[in-house]
Amino acid sequence: MKITKQILASIVYLSISFVGLAQGIEFREGNWAEVKAMAKTENKLIFFDANTSWCGPCKWLAKNTFTDKVVGDFYNQNFISYELDMEKGEGVALADEFKIKAYPTLLFLDGGGNIVHRTAGAMDAEKFLELGRVALDPKRNLAGMEQRYKNGERSQEFIRKYLARLSEAGKPLKEILDWYFYPLSEDDLLTKDNFEVISKYVNSPDSPQFRFLMKEGEAYGQIVTAKEVNDKIYNVYQSHLFGAMYSNDSLKWEIAKAEVKSSSMENSDKLLAYVDTYYFSRKKDWKTYVDAVNHYITNYELDNWESLNRYGWQIYKNTDITDQVSLKLALSWVDHSIQLKNCYANNDTRAALLYKMGDKKRAIKAANQAIAAATADEDTSGTKELIAQMSK
């Protein structure tokens, strides 16, 4: 009887583990040559998840998307799936061969090791299924589009789709974009399709298309929404400013700021104030940094409790900022945040700041208020620890 129970248990265990295996993508074992051989034998494409041990989106993808039942069924039926840490063993050479610079890179290859389709980044099950379908379709996958392009296909519609493929695959677009835009008149440019082309691929404020977008912002606002137009403009200038900042070329930085200041962009002051906070933080000029943050949030984020709280927390965490003036300023942001919304997160920041200021008494009080404001699913252990530490 006892024995029977044990056998029964192991059967149940076996079948559970079997079900567990069948759920989601089954990745094959073996080296690259063996995987290619499997693809040839089974006459399937290889799905290759190129990841690294430290990459967050890779883990997210593995945990959420690859485990999806529908995804598993589809990929197991249609592909030889393979995954590899690109910084270990054979991964290093393959990363070089396939010029992999972003993680995760998702490759689809034939048995000869030729790339048929390629993209990068995490995505949910639905998008990932669509990715697999595109990879299988010679009319839509990267290799098929490249062939059509090579054969001389140049219709605008085709080129727009081709640009999307190249962009997904991380390939350069400028040469094709220059050709695409050249014959287009201003009227041609003022369409939803071409707003999308500009929005997706034009990122230089100096480009004629971006200047056109600035000039015709209102007209584009009628075609799409004003918000989409403004967001695009904001993003272009923002990355332009960050690019100038990271170049460590002070002249470039000043010129970029002057460009933004003199542009007709709606929120240019806000953007400049925002980027200034990064600039002084990068320079470790903490006094000016606090002033810049104060300027930014008191002018543009006063109605945003999360933002107010976030900056307050950053001041608390920053070990280089210890002076009372700065801490008081930060406390004022957090107080305002609590006025807008009394919750655990900002009361906790308040307690932390007060603690850093040396005001234990008020800090303990604030910490207790934080715990009281916490919802059931919020983890308050950090705050409790702080109280315990202060009560010693």
Next chain:
Amino acid sequence: MNNFKFISLVLLLTSQLGLAQGIEFRTGTWEEIKAMAKKENKLIFFDAYTSWCGPCKWMDKNTFLDKETGDFYNENVIAFKQDMEKGEGPMLLKKFGISQFPTFLFIDENEEVVHKGMGAKEPAVFIEFAKQAIDPALRLEGLKVQYKDGDRNPSFIRRYLFALRDAGEGRQEVLDWYLSYTTDEQLLSAENYELIKKMIGDPYHPKFMFLEKNRSTYERLVGAKEVKEMLYNAYNTFLVMAMYSGDKDRWENAKIRTGESGFEDAGKLITMVSIYYYQRNEQWDDYILSIDDYVNDYNISGGDMAYYANEIARNDNIQRKDQLNLALGWINRSIKMESKYRNNHAKAALLLKMGNTKKALKAAETALSLATDEEKEKSWTAPTVALIKKIKESA
């Protein structure tokens, strides 16, 4: 004694003048040449040649000796030439990725190739080529930068396409884009005629068909003779490539495409290339029939008729009397047009093959009597002498 001195002085002067005529190529190792270029602040002109390459030799004997070419190159560049199979040749071949001969490179002090061309060129073209190289806006490197910066102006793109073509670099992608936004109306220009002629030249290409369809307009732009020559060369190349491909379907389709083109010389070209096709495939009956068509249907020269008759005479695979008789018909027509050494020799060879030694001997003797001094001097008549010996032996 005095006279002798004078003569040697003249000789010396002339030989020195002779040296100054044409491009003066510097000698030295690659490192030394680079040092010279740096010192004189000039580009290196590098002629990458081999000992067996015909166009390379042609350049040596013609363009490189041209006075104007020499003047321009000597003043503006450090000229250097290297046999790519000797000394530093293989190293330089690898360094600059050279695969054809001659390749002409203009190289700056950082060893960057700034301009490039290949194949033999006439002096005027060759000077123009160097002028492009020394102008940063016109040389290939400059054009590439301009293209990268986004210039897509039609006139610029045409210049860029021709520069890529001269350099033997890929240009399909650029060409496809250029054509994709060039309207039919724009295509009807002398510039675009040149482009279709040199960049396309493929009868299956839609723009080639466009040119054929609008032939009369192009004739007004560039002249009827030019267009006809272009079409002739294009179809000739088209058929010959199909013939050499060894792909029977391709060959049959090429014949159909040419036949349906409406080009006035289509039939002649098909027949002419068919002769080579049948020879290559050793289809001797068809071979002879197509030569016979070619001789009868098209206005070909007596020299060509003699050539084919001679080919039949020396071809051991062809022995049938009726076929040899056909060839004899061609040669008689050729002689009727103009009796010369060559056609009488071919007649003699044919007659001997047919067993008619008497007539063969007579034709051979006529041949010898008609040989020009040049033909005798260069011993081109030796086969006839041998033939006569053979006839006499067999008699």
